[in-house]
Amino acid sequence: MSIRSKRKEEHLTLAQMFFDKEKVNSFDQMHLLRPTLPESVVDPNSIKTRMFGKDLDAPFFINAMTGGSAKSLKINQALGKIAHQEKIAFALGSASILVNENDQLESFFVARKENPDGVIIANVNPLTSARDARRIVEEIQADALQIHLNTIQEAAMPEGDRDFRWLNNLIEIRQSVDKPIIIKEVGFGFDSKSIKLLQNNGFDLLDLAGSGGTNFAQIENARNNHDVSYLEDLGLPTVVSAMMAKKEGIDFIVSGGVRNPLDVLKGLVLGGKYVGISNFFLQEMLSHDAEYLQELVQNWKKDLAILLALYGCNNLSGVSKTESYFDLALKTQLDQLI
Numbered sequence: 001m002s003i004r005s006k007r008k009e010e011h012l013t014l015a016q017m018f019f020d021k022e023k024v025n026s027f028d029q030m031h032l033l034r035p036t037l038p039e040s041v042v043d044p045n046s047i048k049t050r051m052f053g054k055d056l057d058a059p060f061f062i063n064a065m066t067g068g069s070a071k072s073l074k075i076n077q078a079l080g081k082i083a084h085q086e087k088i089a090f091a092l093g094s095a096s097i098l099v100n101e102n103d104q105l106e107s108f109f110v111a112r113k114e115n116p117d118g119v120i121i122a123n124v125n126p127l128t129s130a131r132d133a134r135r136i137v138e139e140i141q142a143d144a145l146q147i148h149l150n151t152i153q154e155a156a157m158p159e160g161d162r163d164f165r166w167l168n169n170l171i172e173i174r175q176s177v178d179k180p181i182i183i184k185e186v187g188f189g190f191d192s193k194s195i196k197l198l199q200n201n202g203f204d205l206l207d208l209a210g211s212g213g214t215n216f217a218q219i220e221n222a223r224n225n226h227d228v229s230y231l232e233d234l235g236l237p238t239v240v241s242a243m244m245a246k247k248e249g250i251d252f253i254v255s256g257g258v259r260n261p262l263d264v265l266k267g268l269v270l271g272g273k274y275v276g277i278s279n280f281f282l283q284e285m286l287s288h289d290a291e292y293l294q295e296l297v298q299n300w301k302k303d304l305a306i307l308l309a310l311y312g313c314n315n316l317s318g319v320s321k322t323e324s325y326f327d328l329a330l331k332t333q334l335d336q337l338i
């Protein structure tokens with residue numbers, strides 16, 4: 001097994017080891033004002049949406065995790081099938097491994113095989129050349145490309161990058177790839193200054209991946225031989241990052257720490273166009289089976305439609321009018337930063 005494949009398998013093992021269903025995060029510090037008399041009716045169609053020109057049954061999706069190893073082929077096959085059957089989008093893990101190891105293509109392509117017409121999002125690291133990024137998008141037959149920014153993860157890896165001047169390459173990728181580009185974090189969120197910088201350089205869609213869920217400093221620290229656990233606290237909470245993105249007026253996906261349909265609704269109220277879920281879905285599948293995850297996704301769809309009605313919304317476009325309020329600790333952070 002190559003070093004990169006081995007790292008991918010270690011990430012899977014450690015993401016499982018550190019998964020904490022009870023972890024409290026910024027979604028718990030955010031509350032929505034519910035009308036006692038909503039005058040609404042539950043309708044499964046109320047949560048339907050469109051992404052990159054294709055119809056979807058729900059605004060939440062399976063976000064980037066894996067590819068590039070034997071284990072990840074099986075995972076992507078199962079997730080691809082669920083995405084197809086439940087008509088939700090599916091983002092693959094970083095395919096930058098394909099730059100050097102084209103024999104791993106099947107572990108990514110399997111998602112398209114299982115889901116010929118659905119929304120599939122490819123993912124690369126910010127150092128991937130524009131030419132390779134274009135080839136990867138074509139080979140995976142992706143509808144869009146996520147480029148992940150993961151400075152803290154790199155810092156926590158002894159073998160990680162130490163040169164974080166990535167913007168010029170992001171621009172080159174955008175010029176070469178003819179599908180929508182999503183700039184994504186991996187669990188530490190986007191701050192206002194970086195959002196503005198990206199906006200000024202023509203990027204118009206972010207996947208916030210704020211803190212509160214999977215913590216890659218924790219995962220990499222476990223692979224390290226010296227302690228860098230202090231990096232685990234450097235993330236910007238998902239709700240804070242979403243408020244920043246909203247203020248800057250950029251389109252964004254809310255992700256990072258999403259655990260249930262109410263978190264999804266809160267993500268939409270914050271102004272997210274879509275809501276991404278990574279480790280929660282993966283762990284529900286790994287600790288049960290693919291059928292269990294499919295049923296869970298079906299339940300999330302039903303429950304999100306119920307929540308919309310509870311909050312008096314007939315469709316997704318009405319959701320952003322819902323009023324929200326925050327616990328003092330989160331309000332203090334928002335007051336200082338926004």
Ligand code: FNR
Binds near residue numbers: 012015209277
């Ligand atoms: C990830 N994530 C990730 N992100 C990315 O952009 N490219 C990648 O290759 C990976 N790989 C990966 C592997 C595993 C096992 C996990 C759990 C996660 C990060 C992921 O997309 C997401 O941003 C964070 O996990 C935060 O979301 P959750 O897990 O809290 O929902």
